[in-house]
Amino acid sequence: MATRSVYALAAAGIIEACRSTGDSRSLRRRILEVIRRAVPFDAYAWLMTDPETSVGSAPLADVPCMSELPDLIRLKYLTEVSRWTTLGDPPVARLQDATGGELARSRVWRELLHRYDVTDIASTVFRDRYGCWSFLDLWRIGDSGPFTAGDADFLAQAAAPVTEALRRSQAETFVVPAPAGRHRIDPLVLLLSPELVVRALTSKTQAYLRALVPPEGGRAPVPAAAYNVAAQLGAVEAGVDMSAPMARVHVADGLWVTLRAARIGESGEAEFVKVVEAGGC
Structure with missing residues (x-):
């Protein structure tokens, strides 16, 4: 002590x-x-x-x-x-x-x-x-x-x-505005299983994941931010917490993105996570 x-x-x-x-x-x-x-x-x-x-x-x-x-x-x-x-x-x-x-x-x-x-x-x-x-x-x-x-x-x-x-x-x-031409980005999509295993992702998603959580030693980026949003969706469905499954996060150079999660289908066989450009907090 x-x-x-x-x-x-x-x-x-x-x-x-x-x-x-x-x-x-x-x-x-x-x-x-x-x-x-x-x-x-x-x-x-x-x-x-x-x-x-x-x-x-x-x-x-x-x-x-x-x-x-x-x-x-x-x-x-x-x-x-x-x-x-x-x-x-x-x-x-x-x-x-x-x-x-x-x-x-x-x-x-x-x-x-x-x-x-x-x-x-x-x-x-x-x-x-x-x-x-x-x-x-x-x-x-x-x-x-x-x-x-x-x-x-x-x-x-x-x-x-x-x-x-x-x-x-x-x-x-x-304080530093996003560079010209980066004020908007195409929607980025991750498809996750109920266990949060990545099943599919759009082509540009990996680059943004690398910026969100920089990996070490040249490893593949870990979609931890997407895991958190999808996990919050699970918490909402379980009645643990009612806050929206959404998070805004700074990427770099004044650029922010928003992550959201929604369920695909009635059976809940997968999670749908969309990342889009957003304003500030």
Whole structure:
């Protein structure tokens, strides 16, 4: 458990990190480095969200189950325990605390994360009067031990300055207008199975997916933003959350796109995800 001085130094570090400029991805990386000094973690998933719908759009993650990413996202949206859309004051929840130590009450843990020896998750939402800008899950795995009340208090106190910084990073994307000729793009379509497996996509979709979530090492782009929108559709159909399955996300150079999901057919054999150019948040 961190001492008061460690929490205080990290809190000052977060304020300093939030003052710096840059895109939301680099900002989140800097803040994670500071958080780790006071609240160690073994894995994380930090998503920007559409401020109106709270649907994830621009993920930054390092988790041990990347090979099962579609299932992770689908189950995350179907899980009501510690769901970011239900967090308010405080804006932090610890899975061990929320379940009374019965982690199986969490669907994503029961159906997936228990196989990765996840022992606790600290969830934080970054929301203000303008909307929900982001949510962060920090994981403890194996013998790391659960998050403490002190950890939760530290994350709760950090939420306000981090929220302001994330909102500012999004606003700065409108300072530079999109280059001429890029104000409109052709509709881009992904066809996903109910398990969020890509069945088909239009020719230009892959290039935009690469811009949305830059892959490492020349790997094929992962349609994580599309997974999130489709997963929200599943949450709506299951009655877990009623926000629209839609997210607006900045691609590059002032260009924003909107992702939407809808079901094809009555039987629900596939998801239809359309990406079109959109205005700002």
